[in-house]
Amino acid sequence: TSTAAIPKLTIKVVFLGESAVGKSSIVLRFVSDDFTESREPTIGAAFLTKRTTRDGNTIKFEIWDTAGQERFAPLAPMYYRNAQAAVVVFDITNEHSFHKAEDWVKELHEKAGNDIVIALVANKMDLLNVQGTILDEAVNEEEVDSFCQREGLLYFKASAKTGENIHEIFQTVGEKIPYSK
Numbered sequence: 449t450s451t452a453a454i455p456k457l458t459i460k461v462v463f464l465g466e467s468a469v470g471k472s473s474i475v476l477r478f479v480s481d482d483f484t485e486s487r488e489p490t491i492g493a494a495f496l497t498k499r500t501t502r503d504g505n506t507i508k509f510e511i512w513d514t515a516g517q518e519r520f521a522p523l524a525p526m527y528y529r530n531a532q533a534a535v536v537v538f539d540i541t542n543e544h545s546f547h548k549a550e551d552w553v554k555e556l557h558e559k560a561g562n563d564i565v566i567a568l569v570a571n572k573m574d575l576l577n578v579q580g581t582i583l584d585e586a587v588n589e590e591e592v593d594s595f596c597q598r599e600g601l602l603y604f605k606a607s608a609k610t611g612e613n614i615h616e617i618f619q620t621v622g623e624k625i626p627y628s629k
């Protein structure tokens with residue numbers, strides 16, 4: 449019998465962030481290398497898994513993709529209290545979604561375990577690269593950089609649509625989690 453598929457490490461990751469910033473799309477891109485323009489909002493939370501390798505070992509991600517709507521916010525602690533990592537997502541074209549992300553990071557610092565690895569993801573970077581697009585709502589990237597430094601966050605600029613940096617999010621987060629956990 450083969451033991452190759454038995455993970456040496458299982459990493460629970462929770463996705464947090466405002467509705468429609470692209471959490472489900474990031475997870476879909478990572479798990480199935482797929483993208484769709486029209487997606488149904490997640491109800492409550494969705495659970496997906498994905499195996500990858502690190503140093504020749506199988507590692508398994510258990511991903512909780514939480515719903516972004518306000519009415520589901522009280523459920524979030526159930527997911528992040530059990531997680532080794534939290535990925536907080538905002539939409540680079542939507543200032544409000546960045547302020548929601550700041551709120552999530554504060555909540556994680558106050559209520560999640562001290563060891564939790566937190567990554568901030570600016571999603572929909574592809575929209576910034578569209579020539580001639582006028583984005584009144586676009587987030588000030590210097591503001592984001594200083595927030596990440598202050599809070600000690602991993603930071604990724606990504607696009608679920610193009611796939612830019614999606615694997616890097618999981619790879620970098622995964623590398624922060626020791627095998628003993």
Ligand code: GDP
Pocket residue numbers: 465466467468469470471472473474484485486487488489490516571572573574575606607608609610
């Ligand atoms: P969630 O509510 O945070 O899980 O967001 P979804 O994954 O459902 O995405 C909301 C909408 O944004 C959908 O129409 C997606 O197709 C779109 N979307 C998600 N990621 C991207 C991206 O990187 N670029 C662009 N242009 N659209 C995206």
